Amino acid sequence: MIIEIGHYALVLALATALILSIAPVIGARRGDAALMALAPLGSVLQFALVAFAFAVLTWAYAVSDFSLRNVWENSHSLMPMVYKLSGVWGNHEGSMLLWLLILTLFSAMVAVFGRNLPDTLKATVLSVQAWISLAFLLFILLTSNPFLRLDPAPAEGQDLNPVLQDPGLAVHPPLLYLGYVGFSVCFSFAVAALIEGRIDAAWARWVRPWTLAAWTFLTAGIAMGSYWAYYELGWGGWWFWDPVENASFMPWLAGTALLHSALVMEKREALKIWTVLLAIMTFSLSLLGTFLVRSGVLTSVHAFATDPSRGIFILAILSLFIGGAFTLFAWRAPQLKSGGLFAPISREGSLVLNNLILTVSAATVLTGTLYPLVLETLTGEKISVGAPFFNLTFGLLMIPLLLAVPFGPLLAWKRGDLLGALQRLYLVAGLSLLAGLGLFYAEHGGPVLAALGLALGFYLILGALADLWYRANFGKLAVSIAFRRLKGLPRSAFGTALAHMGLGITVLGIVAVTTFQTETVVEMKQGQTAEAGGYTLIFDGMREAVGPNFTEERAHFTISRGGVTVADVWSSKRLYTARRMPTTEAGILSFGLSQLYVSLGDPMDDGGIVVRIWWKPWILCIWGGALVMMLGGFVSLSDRRLRVGAPSRRTKAVKAQMEPAE
């Protein structure tokens, strides 16, 4: 019964979305306050209905109600409760419902926190949000309904795909979706601005917190996904340039560009048209990602069930929104007047460079991801575009960007002093080079490029610190005064520095791992030893164990350094009984920032077993850097000037510059 109520709540949400997508936007055009007032109310109601439906589905998973087809296919009564709950989004239908839940959550948040948005803008934005939720509600109800029943109800479920039974996966999709879908708010604001034909610095100030929040969550989601792939798949890789990974990475690149161009627009009223375009592109890439993953054109862990009607439906949504938005853009954008001139060498100029490189590299990733699909459709030839392509193109394109990052914050708005910035970064560059070379010799080996790569990482970190140093004017003022100045700096300055530092840390990790990691594949018998990263591993033998829904063969290793035992680790191969599916559970040990990664292969006839051992120097920097970037995002978000809802259109001061409505 409760299941049917949940289903019904979704239908009611559809009706709400229908009203919401029409009434407020008409109200905004006619200046009808009553119609516009429907928007916030409807958005909150819509969220409540979807949340209820989601809660019902979660409940069905919690109590293992196998009369629900979706639960039967993806759950098992013996699974631990955490995985029963995360199983809700470990499948196609449930994850689409999660997508929708987060979309409506963002609408409701705009409704609640956007108190000081002009009524017409708010009504239009919420209507545009409702267009998106309407499309996805239809998609869920017509092609991917999680509330379908089975009669008679089976006694036992088919279990969740074992690689998804993992704490990392419990949080990865929600974080990723918070990012993906968060960009819908930017999209809606952009479309609303085009409909209204008016855009100014205040618009950028309203959009920026949403962009920042979405970006922060997307960063977290991608990092989490990468870490999950690293430890769960047992291949020791942390990024595969898999189309599904690219699908989440492209919106991140575009979103990063948006974050920076919105800054220019907010501070200098320049790059308006570009920012609007970028907001549309970012969410389009999110939609494209959803399409690539959900439609079944790609095969991967993420593409659960494939059903051609779903693919066509999502493709229709995709073309409708992207095509519609770009048409609207082509029609209305010429009416938006751009303002704020600046010299090529200036803060704006450096942010334009940032945008140029980020969008071009996003386009490169897009080309590499779609080219095989396009070629197959056109000629029937099947090719694969793998890591070498992306490493070459994306890697090279990133270098000028990384070199430019520390310059940006040091240049003044409007007209900057490149020579001055260069002089300030002299020391930073020199120190980084020294540090890079020092480490290179300490680790000895690897190509010379590694030293430069490490230096680049240090240069980013020190460059971010140098920005704070010069802002507080250390070195010129007395230390105590400089400290006071440092404390007085806006939070967003710290946010910027942290995000740039995080980038540097990630670069360090990537360079260190790709150049200094060692991989050993050996056959081991009980009592034999192997070496990796200066540590000695002793294979102590195998043992069988039984988990709640799996059996496993566990191998025990004792790890010593210089004859002293420092740690021990289990590595195992599991067999999930319901699906008869084997998985590898790698044994991972952290030593500082580095890790030892032990994964088991096949048992040999003579009682030995193949063992693969990696030494991964500094690998934790990769995700640690992402965490620091995230922290930067949150620190920036906590800036009073940026707080969601805080900005208001400075009616008196700005009025003169505002563009006329038509």
Added chain:
Amino acid sequence: MTRKQKRLAVIGGGVGFIMVAVLLVMFAFSQSVAYFYMPGDLSAANVSPGTRIRLGGLVEAGSVVRGAGSTVSFKVTDGNASVPVRYTGILPDLFREGQGVVTEGVFDTGHDFRADTVLAKHDENYMPKEVADRLKEKGVWNEGEGAKR
């Protein structure tokens, strides 16, 4: 610089950067794209030794031989022809005889295929898409078979 010159410089720089990116993409495509073949296509395709390709098909029953250390040899077949493959490393969890695989690597001067990557993905019913499509064409395998539990 006048305003016009400045604008030209900026636009020129931007266009130049995009051109470099396009050239880079084209170069990378020419270098690193691997074509997909089934064993039966190879006689017609004339793949020279050292060219990187993807070879897909089913693991021939009874062909898996574990050599010294972690070297494994097996045959990939599509029902018409089969190709011996050698691989050093740990096979994916779902590698089994009769299962679909995609291997990536190069032919050595003999007629052995040296794979450096073996893919058999994370689903017990998974059949690599390329392999499934082609096997269906040839009638060796059909959808229902793989979906049996």
